[in-house]
Amino acid sequence: MQHKKTPKKKPQTLKEKIYNFVKEFVVVFAIFLVLNSFVIASFEVPTSSMEDTVMAGDFLFVNKFIYNLATPRNIPLTSIRLPYIVIPSLWKVERGDVVVFEFPGYRDEVRHPAMIYYLKRCIGIPGDTIQIIDKVVYVNGKIFPNPKYVKFERPYILPKDQPDPRIFPKGSPFNEDNYGPIVVPKKGDVIKLNLTNYDAWETFIKREGHEIELKDGKIYIDGVEKYEYVVEHDYYFMMGDNRDNSLDSRFWGFVPDKYIVGTPIIVYWSWNPDIPIFNIFAKISSIKFNRIGMIIK
Incomplete structure (x- = not known):
């Protein structure tokens, strides 16, 4: 019995190779865009404002599906804004949640020119009354429990009669240690x-x-x-866990619901952000293996 010889495949031309590569790249990139826009995204922690819950140099996977579904907010790998549509999810941000959100802008800024994402902890939800007395946070008259890894760097408390001109809202007699009371706006107020x-x-x-x-x-x-x-939107009051080293809602105000992006899940990578990438050996030696795999709470 004779076996038919399998015909040899004709070698691809350079043009065909380029075409197939581009086609595969477009498919992979499209999948990446869909996942990054609607399901999960990567976030690099740039500052120490949430220490010791998350550290500068941590890379986090962020669940974008939980709070709001949104079309891309910016051109991938850039801070250039895009018009976007938000579809509210069934879940709402709750007090104590660690949240990634679009930075609304500095206190007197209508909108920040670049798309920047911040990571903070939600302290107040729409309708809550927030007050800070000698660094102790109160929500609706009750002490808000400190997060597990809350951090205070200053050994002293700013006195009540020492207002900070940077504080939100403009002209208020508050400082970061003695703040409020202030009501978080809700839709319809x-x-x-x-x-x-x-x-x-x-x-x-x-x-x-x-x-x-x-x-x-x-x-x-x-x-x-x-x-x-x-008021046309629901708002949230955000604070960093590193209370003495965090520019947050105390300084620039409330975060509207449409700016909520997601919540971090896990640390998948961590190293020293201050070491330049071209110093490759020092960069590699700075990897924080003890942080990889940590769940964010």
């Missing part, structure tokens, strides 16, 4: 506007997409004289 609180609410209202101005002693929103404003 009615804010009474007057000349006294105009500075405190000006940027907030602009961030919701409206024009607001003070003219001849009167407040105008979108060209119409107003004495009150109805």
Whole structure:
């Protein structure tokens, strides 16, 4: 019995090789975009503001499916913004959750020019009253339990009569150790506007997409004289676990629900971020193997 010889495959031309490579790359990149946009993403911790829960140089996998489904917020591998659509999930951010979110901008900034992601712990949800007394956090009049790895670097407490000009909201007599009380806005809240609180609410209202101005002693929103404003989104109050070394909601304000990206799951890599990558041997020797595999809580 004779066996038919399997015909030899014709060698690919250079053009065919390039075409197949490009096709495979496009498929892989498309899968990456879908996963990165809707399911899971990587986040590098740039600062020490959440020590010792997460450390600068940690690389985290972030669950993007849990809170909001969103189309890509930025061009991949860049901080260039893209218009995006948010589809709310069934789960809401809860007090104590560690959250990745889009930085809303500095206190007097309507929107930060670049897309930057921050990592903080949620202290207050919509409608909560936040107060800090001598570094102790209170939510709705009750002490908020300190996270397991909370950190205080300063051995002293800033006195109540020492306001910080950087603090949020603008013109308030607070500092980071003695803050509030302040209510976290929720959708439908009615804010009474007057000349006294105009500075405190000006940027907030602009961030919701409206024009607001003070003219001849009167407040105008979108060209119409107003004495009150109805809040359009739910908001959250975020703080770093490294309480004395964290620029957070105490300094730049509330985070709207549409800016919530996800929650970190696990540390998959960690090394010293201060060592330049071209110093390869020192970089490799700085790998923190004891942190790899740590679950974030």
